[in-house]
Amino acid sequence: MNKILIQLYVPMIEQQYDIYIPINKTLYKVTIMLQKAIAELTNGGYIVQQNALIYNKNDGKIYNPNLVVKDSGIKNGEKLILL
Numbered sequence: 001m002n003k004i005l006i007q008l009y010v011p012m013i014e015q016q017y018d019i020y021i022p023i024n025k026t027l028y029k030v031t032i033m034l035q036k037a038i039a040e041l042t043n044g045g046y047i048v049q050q051n052a053l054i055y056n057k058n059d060g061k062i063y064n065p066n067l068v069v070k071d072s073g074i075k076n077g078e079k080l081i082l083l
Contacts, residue, residue, distance in 0.1 A: 003021060003023060004076040005019070006074065006076075006078050006080050007057075008034065009080070010038060010081075011083060013038070013042055015042075017041075019034065021034070021074075023069045023070040024070065026066060026068055027054055027065045027067055028065035030054075031052050031065060035049065053083055054082055055080065056078070056079070
């Protein structure tokens with residue numbers, strides 16, 4: 001399978017999404033992709049940020065944006081935060 005399902009919480013808009021993300025892209029590219037999708041879903045209520053990061057919701061770990069998702073340790077069903 002080329003995608004995994006994550007639960008993404010976005011504090012800026014206080015919303016949570018269940019989203020499939022590709023495992024063969026860098027976290028930086030995935031972060032930009034997620035932000036664009038959320039901005040579109042919220043009709044501009046969310047503003048795309050160049051320095052946004054993805055955190056693990058359970059332990060606060062910041063994921064390195066240069067890592068490919070499959071090498072980052074993110075697993076299917078992981079709860080993440082977009083800040």
